[in-house]
Amino acid sequence: MTIHETALPVVTDLRVALGERIVLPGDDAWDSARRAWNLAIDQRPAAVALPESAEDVVHVVRAAAAAGLRVAPQATGHGAGALADTDLADTVLVSLSRLRGVTVSPQNRRALVLGGSHWNYVVEAAAPHGLTAMHGSAGDVGVVGYALSGGLSFYARTHGLAVNHVRAVQIVTADGRIVRASDDENADLFWAVRGGSGAFGVVVSLEIDLLPYADVFAGMLLWDASRAAEVVPAWAAWTRTLPESVSTSMRVMHFPPMPQLPPFLSGRSLVVLDGAFLEPDAAADALLAPMRAFEPEMDTFARIPSAALVMMHMDPPEPAPAFSEGAMLASLPDDAVEAFLGACRAPGLFIAELRHVGGAASRRPADAGAVGALDGDYLVVGIAMVPGAEFAVGALAAVRGVVAATAAWHSPSLALTFIDGGVGREHAFGDAGRRLRELKSAWDPRGMFAAGHPVD
Numbered sequence: 206m207t208i209h210e211t212a213l214p215v216v217t218d219l220r221v222a223l224g225e226r227i228v229l230p231g232d233d234a235w236d237s238a239r240r241a242w243n244l245a246i247d248q249r250p251a252a253v254a255l256p257e258s259a260e261d262v263v264h265v266v267r268a269a270a271a272a273g274l275r276v277a278p279q280a281t282g283h284g285a286g287a288l289a290d291t292d293l294a295d296t297v298l299v300s301l302s303r304l305r306g307v308t309v310s311p312q313n314r315r316a317l318v319l320g321g322s323h324w325n326y327v328v329e330a331a332a333p334h335g336l337t338a339m340h341g342s343a344g345d346v347g348v349v350g351y352a353l354s355g356g357l358s359f360y361a362r363t364h365g366l367a368v369n370h371v372r373a374v375q376i377v378t379a380d381g382r383i384v385r386a387s388d389d390e391n392a393d394l395f396w397a398v399r400g401g402s403g404a405f406g407v408v409v410s411l412e413i414d415l416l417p418y419a420d421v422f423a424g425m426l427l428w429d430a431s432r433a434a435e436v437v438p439a440w441a442a443w444t445r446t447l448p449e450s451v452s453t454s455m456r457v458m459h460f461p462p463m464p465q466l467p468p469f470l471s472g473r474s475l476v477v478l479d480g481a482f483l484e485p486d487a488a489a490d491a492l493l494a495p496m497r498a499f500e501p502e503m504d505t506f507a508r509i510p511s512a513a514l515v516m517m518h519m520d521p522p523e524p525a526p527a528f529s530e531g532a533m534l535a536s537l538p539d540d541a542v543e544a545f546l547g548a549c550r551a552p553g554l555f556i557a558e559l560r561h562v563g564g565a566a567s568r569r570p571a572d573a574g575a576v577g578a579l580d581g582d583y584l585v586v587g588i589a590m591v592p593g594a595e596f597a598v599g600a601l602a603a604v605r606g607v608v609a610a611t612a613a614w615h616s617p618s619l620a621l622t623f624i625d626g627g628v629g630r631e632h633a634f635g636d637a638g639r640r641l642r643e644l645k646s647a648w649d650p651r652g653m654f655a656a657g658h659p660v661d
């Protein structure tokens with residue numbers, strides 16, 4: 206793929222203005238600059254910008270606008286799968302990997318987060334103040350991509366989606382201005398960006414509320430996969446009895462034999478229950494007892510520093526090639542569990558996961574933005590590794606198989622952070638779609654911003 210002819214003068218201008226902060230095809234740094242966290246996605250933009258300040262971002266957006274180029278913001282590339290169907294040949298990929306940092310205000314339990322930061326930055330900055338945040342299962346997921354598309358954490362059933370904890374954004378809009386949006390300033394843009402995310406501009410910082418937890422009762426129970434037929438239905442029945450203080454996940458996982466994995470994982474198929482209890486230890490122990498009665502071979506549940514919760518789910522610590530797909534389930538009756546278990550055996554599948562949602566995550570706050578809740582009590586997700594192009598077809602079939610198996614119980618709501626590719630895209634924003642499209646026309650009339658979840 207080559208740079209579009211009209212792009213050449215502008216990328217040359219950008220190179221003059223920003224030096225090595227603009228990387229072009231043929232540069233030594235080209236392959237590393239265009240590489241997403243998700244190594245299965247081969248991103249080929251016209252250029253990659255590596256801004257180090259909000260002013261750098263302004264410069265890039267103005268130059269791209271003047272040349273008729275598009276701009277795709279990216280923090281880490283964990284969500285690059287959602288961008289994979291978009292042709293980036295006329296697009297400047299704005300990688301925010303050099304715009305990272307967090308300032309915590311403990312008095313008002315708030316953090317100012319630079320646009321490329323991932324959750325480890327927030328958690329590490331918040332922990333000394335006895336605070337934590339609405340992060341997801343992996344610490345290296347970007348705050349903006351996760352939080353502005355919903356963001357489902359192990360605090361969700363008590364505290365709702367992460368997006369409802371965003372209080373303000375600073376965003377470089379299509380006209381090349383840095384705009385602050387909050388309930389009090391540019392309230393329409395603030396509504397839109399909480400769901401519309403990168404379709405409205407490049408977020409250079411956001412302000413989020415923190416949670417008052419220095420520690421949390423959390424951990425995992427682990428069984429051999431031969432126990433799946435008894436443990437998974439038991440988990441589903443158990444979740445129906447739980448208070449909103451408990452958020453858990455149930456996974457069937459298949460690990461290849463790999464020397465870098467610990468022996469309890471390498472070459473094994475497992476059933477893993479993990480999650481967090483916002484309860485005193487005695488109450489948490491009592492709530493967990495019915496699942497401990499299934500005598501797991503490993504039980505790590507204990508009170509841990511809340512900062513350690515980002516490691517609990519055993520997500521890959523390094524960039525990895527993967528396909529994933531997810532859907533919300535209105536409910537999880539016994540026959541849905543059976544259908545899920547049938548799909549877990551698909552060749553090539555790495556993880557089939559059920560997350561208990563509902564509670565506060567399914568209640569939309571009055572002041573929410575375009576996305577404010579997930580309609581449905583469970584999330585189903587399939588994940589397959591794609592170590593080479595020859596695995597792509599099988600991997601896609603395996604992850605789609607997990608989602609398709611439970612189709613009879615799907616809710617129309619989409620958990621955007623778990624949607625890659627074009628699946629269900631036309632309904633991505635539900636009832637908010639029309640207003641989002643109107644606001645997209647107002648704030649980005651030329652459709653300059655290419656987002657993982659487009660508003661069009």
Ligand SMILES: Cc1cc2nc3c(=O)[nH]c(=O)nc-3n(C[C@H](O)[C@H](O)[C@H](O)COP(=O)(O)OP(=O)(O)OC[C@H]3O[C@@H](n4cnc5c(N)ncnc54)[C@H](O)[C@@H]3O)c2cc1C
Pocket residue numbers: 278279280281282283284285288301320321340341342343345346347348349350351354355356357358402403404406407408409520521622623655656657658
């Ligand atoms: C290992 C792993 C674990 C995960 N765990 C969870 C989980 O527990 N809960 C959950 O809800 N999701 C989870 N996710 C999904 C994750 O939230 C999404 O992939 C999300 O899009 C990642 O955000 P990112 O910024 O890291 O990704 P990126 O690919 O960098 O960004 C995704 C999209 O966000 C937008 N964006 C990112 N940064 C900016 C910015 N500064 N300005 C404007 N737009 C921006 C863009 O539209 C971009 O296309 C997980 C994903 C992985 C791979």
